[in-house]
Amino acid sequence: MREISLDRLRTLVAIADLGSFAEAARVLHLAPPTVSLHVADLEERIGAPLLTRKRGQIRATPIGETLLERARRLLAEADQALDDVQRQVQGLAGRVRLGASTGAIAHLLPQALETLGRHHPGIDVQVAVLTSQETLLRLADGSLDVGLVALPQPPLNGLVLRPWRRDPVMAFLPASWRAPARIAPAWLAERPLILNDASTRLSRLTAEWFAAAGLNPRPRIQLNYNDAIKSLVAADYGATLLPHEATAPQPDPRIIMRPLRPALWRPLGIAHRAGQVERATQHVLDVLWQLRAANPRDPGVGGQPEASGRQAPEGGGRRK
Template structure:
């Protein structure tokens, strides 16, 4: 079935508004034969006359009036759609899909989102909790636009992965424990532990930190939710190793935060697809880069 083009409908509406083929042609900046051709094609497609001429004035037929009313709505919707898309092209509006870990979402993204809301209120950021591996896979398949990932990561074809932040990993221990000023693998391995689960980069980092000193402790529980881990530490259930961002609020008074010896760092990167970056996505990347130093 042959489709009806918006140009033909626009011509019909112009004739209805102007009451004349000639005036409609001038209004649309078209040649008069082109206007006549548009109407002939529409009438052939519909199978009925759409216009009637009386005393030198052209007006829609009964069927034509129905089509003109529908055409006005279609043309308005088309203009609105183009206007909406143009605002996205200009970076005034848009949707950006972002994946990150719970820790990043809790302590880093709120700052970026606050800046984005002030500078670009028309941009909607949709956030999902993802591991680094999931984030990179979803960026590659096009279901995410921006990802915050642990580093290092292997190169992924079609993706750009750039270093973003470097935050210290600290020991979080119950405040009523008699803990040293600096926490060593030997001391911590003898304590009950609450650690990140094996799906996270932090789990691998902490395992390597212990192993370098010859220790392989088994945690009482492994989670992938840092705030829940801190709650358990506050309850005296065990100690943990977690990154601490400079802008994060101080821990619960029931928790003592101690530096590590040797030091351990959590490195994060920002990932997105290579090539053209939509303006709305670029605005999100820009506010994230403002947080790179903590």
């Protein structure tokens, strides 16, 4: 069965609105015989007359009125669809699917979304909470557009992965503990620990940090939700190792934060598919790169992170 052409429907609507084949031809920039052909083609397709011509007036038949009602809606929806797509092509609107871990979502992503909302309010960012491996797999199969992933990662065909930023991993300790100015693996291994679960890159980073000192401590609990981990630290349940972004708020006053000795860093990268990037996706990438520029401890910048949070004398905080 042949489909009804939108061009023919547009011709029928123009004739009904203008009351003239000749005027419809002029407005639509068509030859008069083409306008007549469009109507004849529709009537053949429908199997009934659509217009009547009496005393120089053109009117729609009842069947023509039914088709005109539907045609106006179809044409309006088609015009709206083209307008929406054009806005997306121009980067004024669109949907961008982004995958990231809870750590990146907690403080870094809200800053980017706030900036994006000010400059490009028509762009809708849909966020999925995923591990780095899940993010890369979904980028590869086309179900994500942008990913924030822990580094390093093995290269994947068809994906672009670039270093974005790195943030110091800090010790978060109950404020009741008497802690040294810098936390060494041996001191921390003797205390109750709350660590990220084994599925995360941070878990591997912290395990390597302890292993370099010949230690393999067993945590009291493993989680993959940093705010929940901090809540447990505030409740005096144990200590943890978490990244701390320079722009993140200071922790709960029941928590003290200390740098590590040796220092440990959490590197992150931005991943997207290779090839042409849609403008909406590019706008998201641009605001994320602005966060990289705002990071005072960008990759390659030396120096040990300074202690912050409430201070306390050394000692105490032994394993419970």
